[in-house]
Amino acid sequence: MINIIDYGMGNTVSIRNMIVKAGGKAQISGDPEKLSLAKAIILPGVGNFGKAMELIHAGGFKAIIDEKVKEKVPVLGICLGMQLLLDHSEEGDVSGLGYIPGEVKKFIFADRQYKIPHMGWDEVEAAKANDLIPQDAAEKQRFYFVHSYFAQCENESDVLCKTVYGHEFHSAVHRDHITGVQFHPEKSHRFGLTFFRNYLKHYGL
């Protein structure tokens, strides 16, 4: 069973519905105890990084996620959930979960053409060979984004996808069993469905 963590922020229902549509089984868990049997964990998130880390600590989720990561249980962070996987964010000036070395920074543009948040459909380019994001040049993969902060991995090897908004940023990350996507696959119809199908297949879920 895939467990989608409900720590108080994020589109948990949309994510579950899309996983079911992709042929998987998922449940939304607000209770850290329920995560002990999880075959995969999804960390959603919409909103403020500082507030999210506060809720994750307060809800007793940090310890159990750390344990699952040690057990090599797949973890998928979505949107803010992906940012939480990194070391630190400028939003709140707070430490993240630290599973993937990197920083979360704020988009700052002198050019008013670039509105903040980065909101809308945008294309992603795979940065390394992988089973999750199709690398077929025939069709560009696009997803729905809504974010004011972006991830910057310390190691190029952890970058799964890149997207350009004013400048290049890391739109998806991957290290060992930990994956993060800045975009919302659950709001990206067939592209999101393909992503989840690939994820389920890759991890045998």
Next chain:
Amino acid sequence: MAYNVSRVIPVLTVKNRELVKTLKFGNPKYIGDPINAIKVFNDKECDELMVLDIGASVNGKSPDFVHLKEMAGEAFMPIGYGGGIHSFETARQVFQCGIEKVVLNSVLLENPGIVDEIAAHYGNQSVVISLDYKKEFFGGLKPVFFSGKKSKKIHIAAFAKEMEDRGAGEIILHSVDREGTFSGYDLELLQEVVHATTIPVVPLGGAGGNADLDKALESAGAHAVAAASLFVFKNNDRNSILINYSTTK
């Protein structure tokens, strides 16, 4: 490298959790369950949806958050929601339901400052204005609010510009007179408002087929197009219900 294909946005008008369709803002006809319509649009891979609760503001009601969460949970694409949003706090609760954009109309009559507030906190693109308008008795057009029951004496293009200056990210130019008639978009006003503003202007009301969508996008300067009756009726016949969707390309 943003994805810049012109959007074709289906609009679902909801009342008491039912999907309905009006004609010139009157005669609501029961269409079905909005959840089923959303599932159809999921399958048709529609990029964006708009849901408007037409029974909210006019009856002094707040958004139905429970139903809103349900609809947001079913949709595999971003949703813009309007209906009964009269305060920043209400808008915040709407965003928390999993909605990407709020659509404002009635509140603009007395409290247009709400646009500045929401845009400052959530970003311009999360605030959409539904600029509903109708013909005046002696000619000319006027913006209307509360399901067309109240109006304001202001030039439409000027009102649109005011909304842009307050931080709105998009203007839906919604013609009450053409709504549900399949008689074509109001291209003249569309061009006027496009020239008066720099944010996306999206016509709604009167689309009768792909040719109308194309004309608005290619010759009138629309950045996106929206339609309601076109996507819930078959062959433009109000007696033949069929949830459908196609882009012009």
